[in-house]
Amino acid sequence: MTRTTIAARAVVVDIEGTTSTIRFVHDVLFPYADEHLDEYVAAHRGEPAVAQAMRESAAIINAEDGGDAARSLDDATILRHLHRWIAEDRKVTPLKTLQGLIWKKGYEKTGLRGHLYPDAAEGLRRWHDGGAKLYVYSSGSIAAQKTLFANSTEGDLSPIFSGYFDTTTGPKREAESYRKIAAAVGLAPAELLFLSDVDAELDAAREVGFQTIRLLRDADTPPGATTTHAAATDFRAIDVVPPR
Numbered sequence: 001m002t003r004t005t006i007a008a009r010a011v012v013v014d015i016e017g018t019t020s021t022i023r024f025v026h027d028v029l030f031p032y033a034d035e036h037l038d039e040y041v042a043a044h045r046g047e048p049a050v051a052q053a054m055r056e057s058a059a060i061i062n063a064e065d066g067g068d069a070a071r072s073l074d075d076a077t078i079l080r081h082l083h084r085w086i087a088e089d090r091k092v093t094p095l096k097t098l099q100g101l102i103w104k105k106g107y108e109k110t111g112l113r114g115h116l117y118p119d120a121a122e123g124l125r126r127w128h129d130g131g132a133k134l135y136v137y138s139s140g141s142i143a144a145q146k147t148l149f150a151n152s153t154e155g156d157l158s159p160i161f162s163g164y165f166d167t168t169t170g171p172k173r174e175a176e177s178y179r180k181i182a183a184a185v186g187l188a189p190a191e192l193l194f195l196s197d198v199d200a201e202l203d204a205a206r207e208v209g210f211q212t213i214r215l216l217r218d219a220d221t222p223p224g225a226t227t228t229h230a231a232a233t234d235f236r237a238i239d240v241v242p243p244r
Contacts, residue, residue, distance in 0.1 A: 004230055006211055007243040008193040010133040010162075010185055013124070014172075015140060015148065017197030017220040024115035026089075032106055033099040034086045038079055040102050045075070049097060054078055056094035091139040093167045100144030107151040114148030117217075121154035123235025128160040132240045137165040137181060137194070139172060173200045175207040182208065193240060197221065202229045213238060 016025045044050045058073045061081050085095045106112045128134055136145045142164040150158040163185065170177030182189045189209030196202050197220055202212040206229070214227040217234065232238050 003237050003239060004213065004232055005239040005241060006193050006213070007241050008132060008211060009187055009191040009243060010135060010193070011124075011127055011240055012135045012137050012165075012181060012192060012194045012205075012210075013120075014194075014196035014198070014201065014215075015136065015138040015145065017217065018195050018215045019117060019120040019124070020115045020148070021117070021217075022220045028112075028115075029099070029103060030086055030089070032112070033102045034083060036102050036106070037082060037086070037098065040105065041075065041079065041098070044101070049101065053094035053097045057082060057092075060092060060094070091167055091171070093141075096139065096141040096144065096167060100141035100147065103144055104147045107147050112151070114152045116149070116152040116154045116157070117234065118154060119234040119236045121152070121157060123238060124157060124160060127240040130240060131242050133162045133185065134160055135163045135165065135181070135185060136161060137169070137172065137177075139167055142166045142168075172196075172198075173204050175204045178205045178208045178210055182210075191243065195238075199227050199229065202227075 013019055016022050041050060041054070045054070054075065057078050061073060061078065062068060062071050082095055082098065085092060103112070124134060136149070138145055145164045145166065146158060149161065150156050165181055165184070169180050178189065178194070182192060185192070190211065193211045193213065194202065194205040195213050195215060197215045197217065199214060202214055206212050212229045214229040214231045216225065216227070216231050
């Protein structure tokens with residue numbers, strides 16, 4: 001196994017296809033949120049986070065329809081669009097907020113566990129023990145990220161993370177998002193390593209100076225996939241060391 005050694009003070013990881021299998025997200029988490037969306041909103045409609053997500057969803061629907069941004073929409077209409085967005089895997093913040101809240105309840109009530117590749121858990125712990133700060137950047141909400149890592153198949157990894165970023169920081173395929181992350185963690189981009197299974201995300205990070213590695217996992221990588229980034233099939237092949 002060829003090993004890659006990176007000198008970095010912090011590591012930022014994607015989730016889907018990087019630390020966790022794509023199949024878990026699409027075959028378990030998305031259907032769970034779709035199934036429980038209506039009942040969750042009905043039971044928690046008065047809570048600030050849910051009310052805000054519904055308002056933001058209505059604003060997006062109105063904007064896409066070309067209508068008045070302040071037009072009132074009933075919950076049934078909003079929920080119909082949210083179900084469609086789940087099917088389309090739309091990366092919109094209010095949907096991700098609601099999904100995260102629903103999954104958190106699912107972890108608490110049903111014993112649902114977030115899939116984590118064993119090599120990812122080992123690598124993350126090893127890099128943390130070596131002094132690297134660890135962060136997550138995913139299109140899933142920060143609440144969903146925290147819940148997954150706290151209730152993973154490899155145990156509770158939440159204590160080793162220093163922070164989380166989601167779509168409120170910006171789209172994962174835009175360079176400005178990575179500038180914001182570097183500023184938020186207080187490091188130069190060159191001191192950060194970003195891991196993802198998507199070249200467009202890695203391209204955006206590299207544009208601002210991040211070091212990058214593409215994950216080419218057997219279960220998550222299309223046949224014949226190529227990359228212009230350094231690559232690894234799992235976290236065991238990656239060593240993160242402090243810069244000199």
